Amino acid sequence: MTHRRLLVSTLLALLLGSTTLHAQESLRPEIGKPLLSAQELIKAHKYKEALAKIRDADAVAGKNSHETLTIERMRFAAANGLGDADAASRSLDALIASGKLSASEQLQFTQAVAVAAYRAKDYGKATTWTQRYFKEGGKDDAMRTVLVQAYYLNNDFANAARELSAAVQSTEKAGGKPDQDRLEMLASCYIKLDDMGGYVGVLEKLATWYPKKEYWADLLARIQKKPGFADRLTLDVYRLKLVSGNVGGAGDYMEMAQLALQQGYPVEAKKVVDEGYAKNILGTGADAARHQRLRDLVSKQMADDQKNLTQGEKQAAAAKEGTGLVNIGLNLVLNGQNDKGLALMEQGMAKGNLKRPEDARLHLGYAYLLAGQKARAAQTFKAVQGTDGAADLARLWALQAAR
Numbered sequence: 001m002t003h004r005r006l007l008v009s010t011l012l013a014l015l016l017g018s019t020t021l022h023a024q025e026s027l028r029p030e031i032g033k034p035l036l037s038a039q040e041l042i043k044a045h046k047y048k049e050a051l052a053k054i055r056d057a058d059a060v061a062g063k064n065s066h067e068t069l070t071i072e073r074m075r076f077a078a079a080n081g082l083g084d085a086d087a088a089s090r091s092l093d094a095l096i097a098s099g100k101l102s103a104s105e106q107l108q109f110t111q112a113v114a115v116a117a118y119r120a121k122d123y124g125k126a127t128t129w130t131q132r133y134f135k136e137g138g139k140d141d142a143m144r145t146v147l148v149q150a151y152y153l154n155n156d157f158a159n160a161a162r163e164l165s166a167a168v169q170s171t172e173k174a175g176g177k178p179d180q181d182r183l184e185m186l187a188s189c190y191i192k193l194d195d196m197g198g199y200v201g202v203l204e205k206l207a208t209w210y211p212k213k214e215y216w217a218d219l220l221a222r223i224q225k226k227p228g229f230a231d232r233l234t235l236d237v238y239r240l241k242l243v244s245g246n247v248g249g250a251g252d253y254m255e256m257a258q259l260a261l262q263q264g265y266p267v268e269a270k271k272v273v274d275e276g277y278a279k280n281i282l283g284t285g286a287d288a289a290r291h292q293r294l295r296d297l298v299s300k301q302m303a304d305d306q307k308n309l310t311q312g313e314k315q316a317a318a319a320k321e322g323t324g325l326v327n328i329g330l331n332l333v334l335n336g337q338n339d340k341g342l343a344l345m346e347q348g349m350a351k352g353n354l355k356r357p358e359d360a361r362l363h364l365g366y367a368y369l370l371a372g373q374k375a376r377a378a379q380t381f382k383a384v385q386g387t388d389g390a391a392d393l394a395r396l397w398a399l400q401a402a403r
Contacts, residue, residue, distance in 0.1 A: 030060050038054050073095065085122055110129060110132055111138060111140065130146055161189035177209055256272050271334070276291070326363060326364065330363050359390055
């Protein structure tokens with residue numbers, strides 16, 4: 001990762017700066033000379049050779065505390081550059097024990113050990129040192145990424161999910177947009193943990209913030225596979241597929257149009273067929289004649305529906321239950337007659353005695369959305385209940401309304 005390499009380079013620069021030898025410092029020649037060589041080797045990224053020079057300096061007998069501290073600083077820089085987290089952590093322990101490190105230096109060195117462990121793919125040690133970094137007051141957000149990735153690569157998906165979830169919630173609470181990579185990693189964690197509820201929750205966030213059709217395809221497929229999903233809601237699934245770009249082949253267009261006809265929405269069927277033709281998906285190939293027959297059927301049913309509209313409205317108004325008004329109203333909204341259609345649907349809802357009240361509420365929310373009344377649509381979708389798929393579809397429509 002580019003940001004990690006940059007972080008490591010920055011830390012090494014800081015560490016090397018703290019180990020630079022000055023003429024005025026009192027180091028005996030037999031210690032100072034090999035350390036000067038080690039310093040130049042570190043600058044040249046020749047860490048193994050640098051460690052050999054440092055060992056030469058460390059072999060000198062009778063070192064004072066300043067000489068020992070300088071050797072350990074230099075050893076830390078070389079070991080960290082080499083990616084030897086064990087050696088770097090031993091040097092850091094020695095430096096801390098000396099009492100000579102400032103708080104800021106100790107934090108920098110702790111950060112460097114964490115990154116070195118990560119680079120060495122010692123993810124368990126990387127998490128330990130990164131946690132220590134934050135416990136000691138570290139604030140670098142890049143280290144949160146190191147911690148999460150170390151958890152994930154160490155197969156500690158529960159802790160990775162905990163960290164990622166907290167980061168996402170914090171961003172959303174502040175009114176921000178969660179990072180797509182973080183959301184995708186969180187979704188992956190939930191899959192690894194076999195937490196499908198958590199996975200779908202993150203998938204909904206991805207579909208909201210980054211509305212790729214692949215996210216919507218996954219969500220819709222999962223709804224249809226849920227135990228108890230009612231086949232009568234297949235047209236409602238297709239409606240969401242259409243707005244999310246997931247109606248593709250001729251078979252999809254044909255089935256959606258046929259379902260719309262069967263449920264009494266010829267205007268919707270015509271729109272679907274027309275789109276299929278406009279995209280050259282229908283009207284071509286071996287099934288072109290079949291496509292045309294459907295197109296002719298749609299036109300005929302639209303004409304019949306128009307002839308019987310006034311009589312249908314009277315019958316629906318006289319009925320004891322409001323389902324007919326809701327269905328006629330939705331058909332009008334689909335035809336662009338928003339005010340009249342919504343008024344009929346609201347009358348139907350108020351009349352009550354609905355055959356399927358949750359379906360009616362779902363369709364009212366859909367009609368509000370088609371009419372551009374997003375706030376009322378969202379409120380209506382929120383009220384949809386049940387376990388047969390209507391509430392699940394309403395929740396997804398609410399995501400569309402929030403866009």
